[in-house]
Amino acid sequence: MIKVKINGKEIEVQPKTTIIEAADKLGIDIPRFCYHKKLSVAANCRMCLVEVKKFGKPLPACATQLMDGMEISTNSKSVKDTQKSIMEFLLINHPLDCPICDQGGECDLQDTAVAYGASKTRYTEEKRVVFNKNIGPLISTDLTRCIQCTRCVRFLKEVGGVMELGLVGRGEHAEISAYVDKAVGSELSGNIIDLCPVGALTSKPFRYSARTWELIRRPSISIHDSLGSNLEFHIKDHKVMRALPKENEAINECWISDRDRYSYEGLNHKDRLQTPMIKVNKSWKAVDWDEAFEFIVKKIKPQIDKNQGDTIGFLYSPQSSIEEAFLVNKIADALGSCHVDYRVRQDNFDLKGVWLGCPVEDIEKLKTIVLIGSNIRSEQPLMANRFRKMAHAEGKIFTINSYEDDLLMPVTDRIICRPSDYSYELLKILKALTTLRKLSINNHYVESQMKAIPVDGKSLAYAKALIKAKNMGGIFIGQNALNHKSANDIYVVAKIIGESLNINVGSILDAPNIVGLDMLSHNLNKSNTMNMLESKLSALITVNLEGAKDISCGKVLTEALKKSKFNLAITPYSSDAYAEFDCLLPMATFTESSGTYINIARQDQSIKAVTKPLGKARPAWKILRVLANYLQIDGFTYESSEDIKKEILGNNTSFNFPEESTNEKIKQIKPGGQGSLDHLHLVRSQDNDMIVRRADALHALDGNWLDVARVNPKTAVKFKLKDSIKVDREGEEISLPIVEDEKISTNTVCYYQKLTSLTGTKLESNKAGS
Numbered sequence: 125m126i127k128v129k130i131n132g133k134e135i136e137v138q139p140k141t142t143i144i145e146a147a148d149k150l151g152i153d154i155p156r157f158c159y160h161k162k163l164s165v166a167a168n169c170r171m172c173l174v175e176v177k178k179f180g181k182p183l184p185a186c187a188t189q190l191m192d193g194m195e196i197s198t199n200s201k202s203v204k205d206t207q208k209s210i211m212e213f214l215l216i217n218h219p220l221d222c223p224i225c226d227q228g229g230e231c232d233l234q235d236t237a238v239a240y241g242a243s244k245t246r247y248t249e250e251k252r253v254v255f256n257k258n259i260g261p262l263i264s265t266d267l268t269r270c271i272q273c274t275r276c277v278r279f280l281k282e283v284g285g286v287m288e289l290g291l292v293g294r295g296e297h298a299e300i301s302a303y304v305d306k307a308v309g310s311e312l313s314g315n316i317i318d319l320c321p322v323g324a325l326t327s328k329p330f331r332y333s334a335r336t337w338e339l340i341r342r343p344s345i346s347i348h349d350s351l352g353s354n355l356e357f358h359i360k361d362h363k364v365m366r367a368l369p370k371e372n373e374a375i376n377e378c379w380i381s382d383r384d385r386y387s388y389e390g391l392n393h394k395d396r397l398q399t400p401m402i403k404v405n406k407s408w409k410a411v412d413w414d415e416a417f418e419f420i421v422k423k424i425k426p427q428i429d430k431n432q433g434d435t436i437g438f439l440y441s442p443q444s445s446i447e448e449a450f451l452v453n454k455i456a457d458a459l460g461s462c463h464v465d466y467r468v469r470q471d472n473f474d475l476k477g478v479w480l481g482c483p484v485e486d487i488e489k490l491k492t493i494v495l496i497g498s499n500i501r502s503e504q505p506l507m508a509n510r511f512r513k514m515a516h517a518e519g520k521i522f523t524i525n526s527y528e529d530d531l532l533m534p535v536t537d538r539i540i541c542r543p544s545d546y547s548y549e550l551l552k553i554l555k556a557l558t559t560l561r562k563l564s565i566n567n568h569y570v571e572s573q574m575k576a577i578p579v580d581g582k583s584l585a586y587a588k589a590l591i592k593a594k595n596m597g598g599i600f601i602g603q604n605a606l607n608h609k610s611a612n613d614i615y616v617v618a619k620i621i622g623e624s625l626n627i628n629v630g631s632i633l634d635a636p637n638i639v640g641l642d643m644l645s646h647n648l649n650k651s652n653t654m655n656m657l658e659s660k661l662s663a664l665i666t667v668n669l670e671g672a673k674d675i676s677c678g679k680v681l682t683e684a685l686k687k688s689k690f691n692l693a694i695t696p697y698s699s700d701a702y703a704e705f706d707c708l709l710p711m712a713t714f715t716e717s718s719g720t721y722i723n724i725a726r727q728d729q730s731i732k733a734v735t736k737p738l739g740k741a742r743p744a745w746k747i748l749r750v751l752a753n754y755l756q757i758d759g760f761t762y763e764s765s766e767d768i769k770k771e772i773l774g775n776n777t778s779f780n781f782p783e784e785s786t787n788e789k790i791k792q793i794k795p796g797g798q799g800s801l802d803h804l805h806l807v808r809s810q811d812n813d814m815i816v817r818r819a820d821a822l823h824a825l826d827g828n829w830l831d832v833a834r835v836n837p838k839t840a841v842k843f844k845l846k847d848s849i850k851v852d853r854e855g856e857e858i859s860l861p862i863v864e865d866e867k868i869s870t871n872t873v874c875y876y877q878k879l880t881s882l883t884g885t886k887l888e889s890n891k892a893g894s
Contacts, residue, residue, distance in 0.1 A: 126192040131199060143185035143196055144172055154198050155207060155236045157214075157321045158273040159186035162378060163282060166274050169214070171236065173206050174198045182206050204240070211241035214271050217252045217296065218322070225269070227323030229336035233271065254299045259289075260307030261824030262314055262382060264331050270324040272298050276316035283379065284310035285512050285532025300324070307825060310532075311505035311809065314385040318368060329389060329821045330366045334358075342734040343370055345721060346384040347443050347636040347714050348809075348816055349504055351484070352723035353380050357388070357715060357734045364388040364715055364735060374485055375727065381505035383809045383816055388715075390818030391738075397698040397710040398739025408708075413740065417754045420707055423690040427662045428755065433459030437661045437684075439653065439675075441668035442466050442635030443813060444744070445719025446728075447768040449641050451748040451760075452667060458757040462650040463659065466641050468675045469634075473652040474612035474787035479639050480724045481630030482598070488513045490628070492593035494553075494586060496524045496614065497546050498602020501531060502809045503634050507724075508532075520593075522586050524549050526604070526804050527834075527874055528867040536589070539582055542802040542872045546605050547613040547793050548577075554621055555579050556587035563624045569790050570620060577793075590625055597627035603634040604804065607676065613790040633724055634812065640722030643781055644772075653677065657684040667694045667744060668711065670814050671701030671855070676805070678855025694747055697814050710741035713815065717743035718765040726781055730769070801843060803851060804874045811876070833860040833875040836868045851875055 125136045130147055137146050142165075147154050157169035165187045173182035177195040182203065185196075197203060215237065222228045254267040274291055277300065281287040288308045292301050302308070317325050339358040346353040353376035356368045367388050369380040400416035401408045411419070427435055438456050440449060449466065456464040467473060487493075487510040500508045512533040515521050520536040526543050539549050551570070555577045557563055565571045590597045599618045605611060615631070622629035633639070651659075657680045664684060671685075672678030685691050685704035693702055694709045702708055711717075716737040720730045737743070745765055752760035762768050773779070810822040817823075833849050840846075840862060848859045851873065860875055868874050 126190060128190050128192070128194040128196065130196045137190060139189075141190050143174060143176075143183070143188050143190060146190060147185065147196075147198060152198055154185050155240050156186060157232065157236070157271060158275060160275055160278075160319060163275060163278045163319075166278065169271065169273050170210050171207065171214070171240075173203065173210065175200050175203050207240045208242055211237055212245070212247075215241070215245065216247050217268070218271065219251065219268050221269075225266070225323035226264075226326040226331060227320075231323060232321035252296055257300075257302060258307075259302055260309075260313070260328075261821050262328055262386060263308065263317060264326045264328040266324055266326070267299055268324075269322045270300055271322055272300070273321055274300075275319040275321070276300065276325060279316055279319055280308070280310055280313070283315070283509055283512075284312050285508075286310060288313075289316075311381055311383070311501055312379060312509065314382045315369070315379050327366060327385075329386060334360045334365050339365060342732075344715065344731045344734055345729050346380065346387075347721060348383050348387055348813060349381075350633040350636055350638060350724035351375060351504060351506055352636060352721055352727065352729050353384050353506060354729075355380060355384060359735055362735045364391050374483065375723070375725075376506050377509075379506060379509070381809070383505070383822065386821045387816045387819045389820055389822075390815040391713055391715055393697070393818040395697045395699055395818060396738050396741075397695060397708055398741060399710060400740070401698070401708040403706045413742075413750075416707060416709060417750065420692060420751065421754050423706065424663045425755070428459060431460070432662060434461045434463070435660065435662040436461050437463035437656045437659070437664045437688075438465075439468060439656070439664070439666045439669060440464075440466050441674065441813075442468070442638050442641060443714075444637060444641070444668055445714075445717075445721060445765070446637065446640045446644070446772060447719050447765045448667065448744045448748065449637070449644055450768055450772050451745055451752070453644060454759070455748065455752050455755070455757060458752070458759075459755075463656040463661070465651060465653045465656060466638075468653050468669065470607050470611070470653070471609040471676065472607075472611040473654075474785075475606070475615055475631075476645060476785040477642050477782040478601075478606075478615065478631040478633070478784055479726055479781075480600075480632070481628045482725070484510060484725050486628075487511060487598070488517070489596065490514055490519060490593070490598045491596040492520045492522070492589045493597070494522045494524065494590065494599045496550065496599065496601045496618070497543065497605025497608070498523075498525070498600065498632055499529060499604065499806065500602060500632065501529070502806075503603050504632060505809065507632065520589055522589060526802070526869045526872050527865075537582060537585055539586075540867075540869045542869050543604065543608050543804055544610060544802050545795060546608065547610045547617060547790075548795055549583070550614060550617045550621070551577050551793050552579060552583035553586045553590075554617055556583040557591070557621065557624065559584075560587055560591060565620055565624070567616065567620060567788055567790075569788065570617060573790070573793050590621070590627065593627065595626045597625060599627065599629045600632050601630070602632045604806075606631055606633065610791070610793075612787050613793060616786050616788060616790050617793075619784075619786070631724075634807075636723070637721045639724060639726055639781070640720070640728070640779075643722065643779055645782060654680065657681055661688045663690040663692070664688045665692045665694070667748075668696070668814075669693070670695065670697065670699060670817075671704075673701055673817070673854055674813070675855075679852055679857075682855045694744055695814075696741065697818070709747055710739065711744040711747055712737040712741045716741065717745070719743075719745070720765075720769055722779065726779075728779055800871070801839070802869075802872045804872055805853075806874060806876050808876060830876050831860060832863045833873050834863050834865040834868050835873050836866060836870045837864045839868070839870050839872065840864055842870075849873060 167187040172185040354370035354372040
C-alpha cells in the first residue's frame, strides 16, 4: 500500500492506482469526459487535469498512477483556470441546441460547463458542422455535438468485440465515423448511448418522445435471458419509455444488451390482449372476468367431478416467476394431474438442477474453457463479454459446435460437427485424458463405450489444455446442446471430465427462470412436455406461451390442441397462434407484475411492478389464484406475491437448490448415422419470447436472408439438395430455399426457428374489447 494526499486528505491505495480512482474513493469530484472505469485510458479530453506537487505542469488524473508521498490538488486556482480553458475549448464547435437535444437534463457537458466553465463565450467565429451518419435503427447520431472523447470507439472494440467506429481526420476535422458504411452490429451497441457524455449518440426509438425530468425511474430486471440483468425503467403516463442499465458488478456490471434495452417497445404493442376472450360459435367474443371464469369452470368442472383431473395438462413458460409456477403446480396437484411442465424447447428431459456452476464474474478468471453447442453472442450477449475478457487475458477458448460462428473473441481451436456428435466428440476428449493421466471413471456405461472410441489430434489438444489449466478450467454447455435429445449424455460425460480434473462444469441456459423452476421440480419424473401432448387430454392450459412459436414440438402441440376438448391460454398477447384455443385471459407483462426470478448463477431477484397493467390485464399469479377459487380449491387466499414466496420458502430464509440430476445410463454414443440430416433450429436473441418478437427496432434489419436453410456444399451434393428443403418451423412443414455455406457442419441443415415477422392477430373482437 502507498500513502498519498488529495486536497489535504490522506488515503492508502494499492500501487498502480490512478489519481482519479483515489479521488473517487474519497468522494472528491474530478470532471471527466473520456475516462470510464470499464474502458482503457485515452486521456484525450484533458478535463481531468490536476496539480501535483513538484511537477511543473498539470497532469491528467485518469492516466497518472500514484506514487508514495504524492500530494495532489484538484481545486487550486491553476487547476480551476486550466479546467475553465479546456471547457471553453470543448465548447468552441459545440452547437447551442440544448432545448431540442434528448440529452438535455442529463448531459455531462451541461453539468460540467456550469460547474467548471466560464459564464459566457468569447468565441464569435463560424462553428464547424459534421454530417450525421446512419449507423442503424437503434442509435441516432448528431455528430456536430461530438467532443471526440472516443468512449464509443473504445467500448465497441474492448467490450463489444469489434471495432465498428473510429476517429478519422485531425484537429478540428476529426470526427467519429464507421469504417464501412453499414449499421453497427454489436449486440451491446446501445451502451454507447449511455457512455456518450453529450447528445451526439441518442436512442433512435426514444428520440423526441419525452424529457428526462418527466420520467419516473423504477428498478427491475431483464427476463429475456438467464442472466437477470439489472435495469432501470423510465416511465411516463404509466408507459415504459426506455430502459437503462442499473449497475450490478456480480451480474451485468454496468451494461445491458440491445435486446434488454429496446424490448420495451413490445410492452404496448397493438397485439396486447386487454380483455378476456371466449370463443362462441367459432368467433371470439370479449367478456368480463366473471363471465370468462364461469365459462372455464363450465368446460373443465365435469372432468374434475368425474375424478378425471389427470386429463388436464398444464404448460407454462420458463419465463414464469417462481410464484406463478408454484401456483400452476399447486392447482395441478389439487386436480390430481401429473401433466405439468415448463421445458417446452427441450428434446431430453433427464437433466434437472443444472446451472452455471460458478458465479458469473468467475468466468473471467478461468484459463481454459470448452464451449459446447452455444451461440453465446445471441443467447447471452453480456456473458459473452465475460468470455471475451477471459480470452483477451491470455485465456484459451475451445469450441464444439455445428457451425463456425464469429464469437468476436480469440478462439484457440474449433471442432465442427453435427449436433448428434457433440457427446461423441466429448467422449473422445475424455478418452484422450485417460491416455495422458490415470483417471477414475465411476460410470461403467461411459467406461465401456469409451473403449471403442478413437483419439485424434484435436481431442488430445483439448485434453492437454484442460489439464494445463489445472483447477482453472471450465466446460460450458450451451442451449443448442441442452435442447438436443443427447443433452443428458453430453452432461454426464462433461461432468466426469470436470470431476476428474476438478474444473467447473456448467450450463448456459437461455430462459430467465429455468434454475428456479427446476428447484420447484414438480412431478417431473412422471411427465414432460412431449408425454403430456401425446396423452389424451381433455383440457390444456398454457401460461405465458405463444403456441408453436415458443415450443420446439410445434406440430405435436397443434395436434394436441385439436384433440383437446378445451384449451385455455393465459397470455399477454393475442395472435393467430391461439387459433385452436377456446378462451384467452389477459395477463400482465413482467413490468406490470411482481415476482421472483433465479438466474443462471442461482442468484434470486425479486421485482415489483413498474407500471399498472394495460386494459383489463391482471398479473398471472392473481389470475391463477382466482381460477383456483372458482374451481373451489382450498388454500388460495394470497393477497400478494410476497405471500406466495413466503409459502415457498417455509421456514427457510433462502431457496434450497437440488443436486444436479442426470440419467447415468447413457445411450450408445457413436458417430451420427451418415444417411440422415440433423436439423439445427437457431433462435435469434430478438425472437426468443413474445415481448422481443414485437420490439420493432430490433427487427428493423430483418430480411429474406432469415428464410433460408444453410447446408455445407458437401451435404448438398451427398443428399442431392438443389433448390429447397422441407423443414418443420413453428408447427408447420414449410419449404426453405437452400444456401450453401462451408461454415456449417456436414450432415446438418441449419435454419432459424422463428418467422421473420409476426402475422396479424385473428382476434378481431379484441379491438372492440380493448
